Amino acid sequence: MRGKRFLFVSLVMVALSSLLAACGPKPAEGPVKGGTFIFGRGGDSVQLDPAIVTDGESFRVTGQCLEPLYQYEPGTTKPIPALATECTPNANATEWTCKLRQNVKFHDGTPFNADAVIFNFERWRFTNHPYHFASQVFEYYEAMWGGFDDDSIITKVEKIDDYTIKFYLNAPLAPFLANLAMDMFAISSPEAIKKCGEKYGTPECGCVGTGPFIFKEWVPDDHITVVANDNYWGGRPYVDQIVWKVIKDDSARFLALKAGEIHALEQATAEDVAAAEKDPNLYIMARPALNTAYLAFNYKIKEFQDKRVREAVAHAINRKAIVENFYGKYGEVATNFLPPMVWGHNPDIQDWTYDPELSKKLLAEAGFPNGLSEVTIAEDLKDQEGNVVYHAGDKIPLRLYYMPVTRFYYPNPKGIAEAMAADLNKAGIRVTLELAGDWPTYLGLRRTGLLVGLYMLGWGGDNGDPDNFHGYFFGGLSSPDDVIQPRAREGWYANQEVAKLCYQALVNPNMAEREKMYKQIEQILHDDVARIWIAHNNTPLIFSKKVHGYQPQPVGADYYEWVYLTP
Amino acid sequence: MRGGCGALPYPPRVGKGVALFRYIIRRLLALIPTLLGVTVVVFLLMRLIPGDPAVAMLGEHATEENVARIREQLGLNRPMFLDAEALRQGDLKRFVDSQYIRFLGRLLRGDLGDSIHYRRPITTDIAQRFPATVELALAAMLIAVAVGIPAGIASAARRNSLLDAVSMVGSLAGVSMPIFWLGLMEIMLFAVYLKWLPIGGRLDSALHLRTITGLYLVDSLLTGNLSAFWDVLKRLILPAAALATGPMAIIARMTRSSMLEVLQQDYVRTARAKGLAERTVLFRHALRNALLPVVTIVGLQTGTLLAGAVLTETIFAWPGIGSWIYSGIVGRDYPVVQGGTLLIALCFVLLNLIVDVSYAFLDPRIHYE
Numbered sequence: 001m002r003g004k005r006f007l008f009v010s011l012v013m014v015a016l017s018s019l020l021a022a023c024g025p026k027p028a029e030g031p032v033k034g035g036t037f038i039f040g041r042g043g044d045s046v047q048l049d050p051a052i053v054t055d056g057e058s059f060r061v062t063g064q065c066l067e068p069l070y071q072y073e074p075g076t077t078k079p080i081p082a083l084a085t086e087c088t089p090n091a092n093a094t095e096w097t098c099k100l101r102q103n104v105k106f107h108d109g110t111p112f113n114a115d116a117v118i119f120n121f122e123r124w125r126f127t128n129h130p131y132h133f134a135s136q137v138f139e140y141y142e143a144m145w146g147g148f149d150d151d152s153i154i155t156k157v158e159k160i161d162d163y164t165i166k167f168y169l170n171a172p173l174a175p176f177l178a179n180l181a182m183d184m185f186a187i188s189s190p191e192a193i194k195k196c197g198e199k200y201g202t203p204e205c206g207c208v209g210t211g212p213f214i215f216k217e218w219v220p221d222d223h224i225t226v227v228a229n230d231n232y233w234g235g236r237p238y239v240d241q242i243v244w245k246v247i248k249d250d251s252a253r254f255l256a257l258k259a260g261e262i263h264a265l266e267q268a269t270a271e272d273v274a275a276a277e278k279d280p281n282l283y284i285m286a287r288p289a290l291n292t293a294y295l296a297f298n299y300k301i302k303e304f305q306d307k308r309v310r311e312a313v314a315h316a317i318n319r320k321a322i323v324e325n326f327y328g329k330y331g332e333v334a335t336n337f338l339p340p341m342v343w344g345h346n347p348d349i350q351d352w353t354y355d356p357e358l359s360k361k362l363l364a365e366a367g368f369p370n371g372l373s374e375v376t377i378a379e380d381l382k383d384q385e386g387n388v389v390y391h392a393g394d395k396i397p398l399r400l401y402y403m404p405v406t407r408f409y410y411p412n413p414k415g416i417a418e419a420m421a422a423d424l425n426k427a428g429i430r431v432t433l434e435l436a437g438d439w440p441t442y443l444g445l446r447r448t449g450l451l452v453g454l455y456m457l458g459w460g461g462d463n464g465d466p467d468n469f470h471g472y473f474f475g476g477l478s479s480p481d482d483v484i485q486p487r488a489r490e491g492w493y494a495n496q497e498v499a500k501l502c503y504q505a506l507v508n509p510n511m512a513e514r515e516k517m518y519k520q521i522e523q524i525l526h527d528d529v530a531r532i533w534i535a536h537n538n539t540p541l542i543f544s545k546k547v548h549g550y551q552p553q554p555v556g557a558d559y560y561e562w563v564y565l566t567p
Numbered sequence: 568m569r570g571g572c573g574a575l576p577y578p579p580r581v582g583k584g585v586a587l588f589r590y591i592i593r594r595l596l597a598l599i600p601t602l603l604g605v606t607v608v609v610f611l612l613m614r615l616i617p618g619d620p621a622v623a624m625l626g627e628h629a630t631e632e633n634v635a636r637i638r639e640q641l642g643l644n645r646p647m648f649l650d651a652e653a654l655r656q657g658d659l660k661r662f663v664d665s666q667y668i669r670f671l672g673r674l675l676r677g678d679l680g681d682s683i684h685y686r687r688p689i690t691t692d693i694a695q696r697f698p699a700t701v702e703l704a705l706a707a708m709l710i711a712v713a714v715g716i717p718a719g720i721a722s723a724a725r726r727n728s729l730l731d732a733v734s735m736v737g738s739l740a741g742v743s744m745p746i747f748w749l750g751l752m753e754i755m756l757f758a759v760y761l762k763w764l765p766i767g768g769r770l771d772s773a774l775h776l777r778t779i780t781g782l783y784l785v786d787s788l789l790t791g792n793l794s795a796f797w798d799v800l801k802r803l804i805l806p807a808a809a810l811a812t813g814p815m816a817i818i819a820r821m822t823r824s825s826m827l828e829v830l831q832q833d834y835v836r837t838a839r840a841k842g843l844a845e846r847t848v849l850f851r852h853a854l855r856n857a858l859l860p861v862v863t864i865v866g867l868q869t870g871t872l873l874a875g876a877v878l879t880e881t882i883f884a885w886p887g888i889g890s891w892i893y894s895g896i897v898g899r900d901y902p903v904v905q906g907g908t909l910l911i912a913l914c915f916v917l918l919n920l921i922v923d924v925s926y927a928f929l930d931p932r933i934h935y936e
Contacts, residue, residue, distance in 0.1 A: 036772075036773065038772075046684060046685055046686070047685070047686060052686075054625065134640065135640065135681070135686065136686070137624075137625075137633065137636075137637060139625065139633055142632075142633070143630070202686075202687055203687070219695075219772075219886070220685075220687075220692065220695060220696075220886060221696070221886035221890070221891065222768055222769065222772075222884070222886045223768070223772045225772055243772045245768065245772065245884070246884060246886075247766075247767060247884040248881045248884065248890065249747075249751075249881045249882045249884075251751055251882075252750070252751065252754060252766065252767065252881075252882045252883070252884065255751070255754045255755060255758065255759050255766060256758075256766045256767070256884075258759050259754075259758045259759045259762065259766055261758070261765060261766050384619070437617050437618065438618060438897060439618075439623070439897065440617075440618030440619060440620070440622055440623035440897070440898065440899045441616075441617040441618040443618075443622045443623070443629065444617060444618050444619045444622045445617075447619075447622055447629060447631075447634065
């Protein structure tokens with residue numbers, strides 16, 4: 001299937017190259033076979049069992065060796081068949097029948113069939129499954145399929161015949177195919193899992209799937225090597241091997257690319273990207289943005305409970321200048337939580353203008369004619385152990401917490417925070433920049449709602465479905481009549497109307513109706529100034545001009561089988 | 568430090584060998600409380616740093632339920648040292664069921680636990696990474712000693728000469744130079760522009776080496792794999808040179824000052840008066856006495872290098888123990904930090920012991936009791 005899609009993929013890539021500032025060289029001859037493609041990266045994989053990890057560096061590798069039933073169309077987030085040739089729902093979308101690809105073998109020679117798929121799904125779902133080890137966290141199964149055991153939305157996976165299975169769901173799940181296509185639901189060889197047990201996915205055992213590349217070796221913190229699968233059902237990849245080499249230092253990684261020791265890299269500094277743009281031996285492609293950087297309010301601050309204050313903050317920040325200065329041509333100003341490439345993005349939203357005078361006016365209306373530099377804790381705030389850290393009525397300086405690490409959605413958190421603080425100051429909102437600690441500390445404080453002020457964070461989508469953005473943060477209902485308070489995932493913000501819409505969209509198989517609902521959610525969030533969306537970042541990847549055919553994916557593993565090298 | 572703990576400058580009551588043996592045994596026994604102390608301090612310090620390992624592991628996606636489950640799985644819901652509440656209830660089993668006691672229990676069985684982040688046994692990671700660190704540290708120390716001591720001797724012998732000035736300014740620069748800058752400059756020059764040496768890593772991924780000791784240079788020689796030996800050697804040069812700069816400068820300065828002190832001694836004056844060649848005076852009479860403080864410095868510096876050179880390892884993609892422990896601290900991977908720190912403490916204590924014992928060989932007047 002992958003092989004047959006080659007022409008289509010090529011066309012998509014040509015179109016994308018113009019859209020995404022891709023400028024890969026175009027060799028006169030066709031694809032060249034052979035060679036080792038070396039990709040430099042800033043960190044090692046955690047594990048090569050995709051079901052139990054959440055880090056992108058693991059999926060970067062497992063995505064080449066293992067395949068899910070569905071995958072994402074190259075360059076987009078649209079689910080298309082992979083190990084399943086088709087999945088069709090019943091009338092109310094509570095049963096999905098999937099036809100499986102035939103004559104496919106795992107790398108260990110065992111057959112891919114209905115039993116293998118059922119083994120994988122049951123292993124992920126049942127906590128008493130002999131290969132669902134207590135030491136492992138099947139976090140994504142729980143997150144995407146509602147929970148384990150009886151909480152799972154998938155109540156049964158039935159074998160109809162060797163190459164047909166049927167999923168039974170306890171409620172319709174609109175993003176069913178988008179979920180199936182996620183890297184973490186790639187199918188592993190049951191025999192390999194049985195053989196390795198808890199060590200499946202470790203450097204000793206690696207991973208065994210049906211993908212275009214076969215795991216060869218993993219030297220921790222050094223490199224992982226996979227070799228081409230000669231018997232790949234979609235056709236043998238062009239390169240003989242892929243090596244992912246760990247070079248933690250960004251500058252050293254770029255120098256390794258310049259020296260020709262690696263062929264490509266991701267996570268480059270702004271200076272290195274600028275240098276690469278001028279280097280005749282290098283070129284840049286951008287990964288389509290499926291992320292949003294935002295500034296969150298802590299709603300346990302009394303002043304932020306007044307929408308006029310939130311609006312004042314929104315109008316005070318010059319997001320266009322921030323994008324120009326910190327993201328360059330790879331960034332775009334965010335007007336929605338959903339990036340433009342995700343359906344459900346609402347282009348009709350009237351974005352907040354940069355208008356410090358309007359901010360001052362709004363602040364004055366809210367009772368702060370002299371600006372804002374101090375805020376009030378609205379109710380007691382407790383730490384993880386239950387100790388009260390802030391008491392109701394406490395006055396604290398207005399803080400802007402910035403992230404201690406660079407993330408793909410915030411390429412320079414401190415610089416951006418300083419720019420925001422300067423903008424806010426012009427509107428009379430005098431913030432104190434605060435570094436709460438290192439990354440685990442920052443996330444821990446965020447989780448307990450103790451980032452008491454404005455704070456920076458972002459979100460990268462997992463499957464391209466709008467529910468993965470809206471549902472995670474603003475959902476939380478289990479039925480339309482559910483009166484339970486919706487999840488307050490970020491800064492204690494919860495909105496019953498949005499939660500209800502999230503639920504309705506989640507269970508509605510009609511795509512057009514869902515799209516309308518997500519647009520409505522965006523409008524409500526905007527009108528409520530729930531958070532301030534700052535930017536979407538098309539993260540740059542730098543390549544040697546010897547590399548051709550690379551396809552950066554907005555979500556899911558990049559496609560390497562069409563990569564080839566020229567001398 | 569000179570003479571070491573227990574070193575006595577008078578004749579022993581028992582045979583020299585027996586005294587030395589007893590001394591070593593005593594020092595080794597002293598290891599136990601020292602290392603226990605280290606575990607307590609590290610345990611306490613790691614848990615005083617804000618930030619939850621479960622949150623660090625789960626990232627931005629962390630949900631309350633998952634964090635709680637992971638905390639329970641990792642035993643982080645138990646008290647750090649002892650459960651006072653359980654004692655009040657008369658539940659002795661729960662009283663001692665603490666994070667620290669669990670850790671000690673595993674430690675006694677030779678199990679340092681599993682990495683929270685990588686979910687691999689700590690002993691496996693140490694077995695892979697520590698030889699890399701040892702190889703880099705020894706190579707760096709070899710360079711540092713090979714350059715530092717001769718430079719120090721030459722400076723002392725030609726005090727206030729141009730050679731002395733160049734050597735001392737060079738060593739000052741060596742101490743002051745930021746290693747990340749030096750490393751990147753080395754890469755720029757030797758890897759990017761001259762293309763003489765590779766940028767980093769221990770071995771080309773295309774080459775294969777059967778590991779025996781984990782020290783790739785040694786293993787490539789033992790297995791007769793000369794292409795691997797050459798590749799490993801080339802990859803070792805830049806990081807070892809960068810890492811050697813600091814210790815080299817310190818050793819050169821220490822050698823110089825120690826030599827200058829010794830060269831002013833009466834016996835050196837006597838040797839010169841007797842008409843001995845300057846070379847003989849320097850190397851046979853002065854150097855051996857001047858080396859005692861240098862050996863101390865070499866021992867301590869080697870300990871520091873074995874503790875891992877985070878920056879060098881990061882820049883040169885060297886999979887050693889320093890960057891591993893650093894990642895452990897950042898990711899709140901308690902078992903990694905505990906296991907790594909314990910190993911480093913052990914190295915330091917053993918190196919100090921070796922340094923102390925070496926005094927007896929350098930200076931026959933020193934005896935142990």
